[in-house]
Amino acid sequence: EADIYQTPRYLVIGTGKKITLECSQTMGHDKMYWYQQDPGMELHLIHYSYGVNSTEKGDLSSESTVSRIRTEHFPLTLESARPSHTSQYLCATGSSGNTIYFGEGSWLTVV
Amino acid sequence: AQRVTQPEKLLSVFKGAPVELKCNYSYSGSPELFWYVQYSRQRLQLLLRHISRESIKGFTADLNKGETSFHLKKPFAQEEDSAMYYCALSGPGNQFYFGTGTSLTVIP
Numbered sequence: 654e655a656d657i658y659q660t661p662r663y664l665v666i667g668t669g670k671k672i673t674l675e676c677s678q679t680m681g682h683d684k685m686y687w688y689q690q691d692p693g694m695e696l697h698l699i700h701y702s703y704g705v706n707s708t709e710k711g712d713l714s715s716e717s718t719v720s721r722i723r724t725e726h727f728p729l730t731l732e733s734a735r736p737s738h739t740s741q742y743l744c745a746t747g748s749s750g751n752t753i754y755f756g757e758g759s760w761l762t763v764v
Numbered sequence: 765a766q767r768v769t770q771p772e773k774l775l776s777v778f779k780g781a782p783v784e785l786k787c788n789y790s791y792s793g794s795p796e797l798f799w800y801v802q803y804s805r806q807r808l809q810l811l812l813r814h815i816s817r818e819s820i821k822g823f824t825a826d827l828n829k830g831e832t833s834f835h836l837k838k839p840f841a842q843e844e845d846s847a848m849y850y851c852a853l854s855g856p857g858n859q860f861y862f863g864t865g866t867s868l869t870v871i872p
Contacts, residue, residue, distance in 0.1 A: 684858060693773070695864040696850070703858075711859070743808065745860075751796055753860055755808040 655680045657756035659744050665762045666734055674729040674759045676744035682754075684747030685727040689713060689740050690758075696743065702727055734763040767791060768853050770863035777841045778871045785836040785866045787825075787851030796854040797827055797834040800862070803847045811836075811849070821845070841870045 657678045666672055678685065683704045688696040698711030702721040716738070717731050731738055744756040769788045777783045789795060799811040812820045814827040814834060825836045834851060851863040 686860070688862075693865070693867075696862040698859060698861070701859065712861075747858055747860075751854055751858055752798070752810055752813065754810070757807045 657744060657746055657754060659742075659756040659759050661759060662757065663760045665764060668735055668763055670734050670763075672731045672734050672761070674742050674744075674761070676727045676729070676756060677725050678727075678744075678746045678756075679725065680746045680748070680754060682746035682748050683724065684753075685721065686745040686747065686753065687711075687717075687719060687727070687729050688743040688745065689715070690743060691740050700729065734761075736763045739763050767855065767861040768851050768863040770849075770851055770866050772866045773864065774867050774869070776869045776871055779843055780840050783838050783841040783845070783868065783870075785849050785851075785868065787834045787836065787863060789832050789834065789851075789853050791832075791853060791855065793856075795827075797825070798852040798854070798860075799823070799825055799834075799836050800850040800852055801847050802850070808850070841868075843870050843872055846870045 660675045685702045687700040689699050690696045697713035699713050699715040700719040702708045708719050717729050719729050739762050742759045745753045747753045797814040800808050801811040802808045823838045827834050846869050848865050848867050850865045853861045
């Protein structure tokens with residue numbers, strides 16, 4: 654079944670650690686996005702990609718990086734995590750019909 | 765710049781009462797507007813989009829370009845409608861901008 658998979662779903666890590674949040678999709682979509690969302694707050698676009706080898710920064714300044722080597726995969730990496738990175742990270746894909754679909758999210762806590 | 769505004773963070777209505785969740789936007793071109801919903805312990809999912817002009821789960825939303833609004837309405841709220849609702853706008857390059865969300869509680 655076509656879906657968007659995010660791992661890990663929940664993670665607690667120490668300050669200064671490197672972390673990669675994985676996102677893979679079987680939707681067959683070219684567009685992929687990463688949003689950051691604090692509880693009860695709006696979603697902020699931090700990265701997006703329109704296809705392989707295409708990545709752009711979103712509106713929210715982020716210390717994270719992304720890569721798009723394969724269509725199905727769009728990992729998000731924090732080289733040195735800080736408590737300010739504690740948040741929920743949502744991966745999404747976009748269809749040609751201009752609708753986006755979300756994964757279940759990854760909750761990151763940096764202590 | 766704030767592109768999508770949802771003025772109500774919390775909204776409570778009684779079961780069977782009409783409900784309206786407000787959304788206003790700012791955009792210079794021809795926007796595409798959407799409503800997304802997140803039920804408890806579920807992922808964010810599309811509820812409806814303005815170009816479809818459809819009713820989903822009894823909800824409708826009309827794009828009013830003069831008032832730059834895209835309010836979500838339902839004539840008779842049900843308990844299962846309790847959720848978080850986000851208004852979204854698709855801008856240049858298919859970037860999506862979301863409002864801050866409205867938490868709807870339907871009181872039995």
